[in-house]
Amino acid sequence: MHADRIRQLIDTKTKPLGALGQLEDLAVQIALIQQTETPALLHPHVLVFAADHGLAAEGVSAYPSHITHGMVHNFMAGGAAINVFCRQNGLNLLVCDVGVNGSFDTQAGTPGASTLVKYKIRAGSRNMNLEPAMTPDECEAALDAGKTMVNGVRYRNCNVVGFGEMGIGNTSSAALLMHRFTGLPLVDCVGRGTGLDDAGLAHKQAVLRSVADRYADLTDPLAILAAMGGLEIAAMVGGLLQAAEEQMVILIDGFIATAALLVARTINPDLDRFCVFCHESDEAGHRLMLDYLNVQPLLRLRMRLGEGTGCALAYPLLQAAVGMLNEMASMDSLQA
Template structure:
């Protein structure tokens, strides 16, 4: 690993600022509405202001980054789709035909696809960033998914991808057949959840296939004992995926840059678990956009004390849930900046008792 790509945890400042929070709260509370009437949008507006250190946050040049990689554990039959679908779907994204392309065009997001570790050599494309660590991870039922050096290289690559992006909003998504398995394993290891509770149907497993997947993951978790003292990079190397690692690095860099991070579903949530374990203040910058249909996602969100913006029973990945939530993020900024106050509108406020 060259010096430029060496991983180090960047400095991430807490967004806690009692004075600014009080000013934002006053501004929100004195809009022409009953106190708290905009519900979760008010919480989101407060977060936006704290992230940008401003009473008038502005959302600029939003970026969509999809990290793609393959997983050796796919050989254990844990997915309803063959591994070849990863490279096929990357091709579909680069051709502009995937769901995430549709939503990126709809909402004005610039989009890039990152080859984090697809198990094939991909032809050059203007929207493809070649950052391949290896041709997929190893089968973690038999050995660590990656070496520690590979995990660190993937984290560093995710950081460098974000460093090169303009704007102050980054949405993160992924593509990788079998990647709900490493996500479930990381959830179980980092939160203490059981494999049964952490493991879902992924791309559509039936009951028998789900039981098989749970058995495979139980065996895999036992194959890699927990690190003592806890070491998030070691757990990522043993149980994770290259796209998960790169998303974690991307979150760390974005938070260090004071950018807002739109977190998609279960896989991106697993990356957030790793990022938070490495740098707790990263949590301040994350907007959890939806709760997916994947079983473990509810547990993951509860562990991170996150209330998602949407619940649409999505289980596609790609970053689709992040972009579907984007209008809510825009609305939070817009009401904070544009909605009249009681004083400016000449509207009477609530009378005191």
């Protein structure tokens, strides 16, 4: 299957050449991923990985760590934005606890709630300003959790999967990973996260500079991930690698998910072609990430929530692109 063949099919549709813009590019990408002229999106899932961060003790977030635990309860009850958007657009939602500092009761079965999958590795990562966030074994276990989650939905005949996260303090990990894997100055990678004021942002930048200097000599991608990442970010890295291995359409959310991709693509350089970049986050640095990757997001809505919300909101555009390719008439079919 070659891109020129798909473009030829699209060019014969009842429209001017290129008139559907980015939707045409999206249709070509999905057709090439699935290696067919008639692609189909089956049983879409959003996987949200949740974990706490020891670095939150350094005051790098506007919210306390216990919010992570509360938000997972909110996912389970069906009350979060990602629940709403998945219900609205017909996506299945799974939440995976890989490192939340707290326990959860059995799923209550609330309509519209997410299913909670427990792969807890430890109750939050360590304070990376004092020691690596994860040991190599813990990082490997998080990678395996992500791979297992993707294998689980693939077994259900899912061929399109989105990645989201929840973890107070995780914009700090993402900024550090962005800095290391793009080479961009740290100050350009650090944003306000959940809403830091100017003083809070300056403090966050100082803490992250200390962390970056501590691990400046690391070169192995997984060693960098273990030192400065988070359990949920490592799980996304594993999930991304497995989804590419399964040749699935991959939905990339915002700042945190893209940071996970920066790590994963050093392990599998072919990963990018499977990825649909759903939106441009309002978090400082995400536009620079997208520029570094030379990609155009589908949406620009000034969002910075995470949770996979960009994936759920962009999914109807994938449906439109596939529908256009499969169902739109050709010029040859028009009556003279």
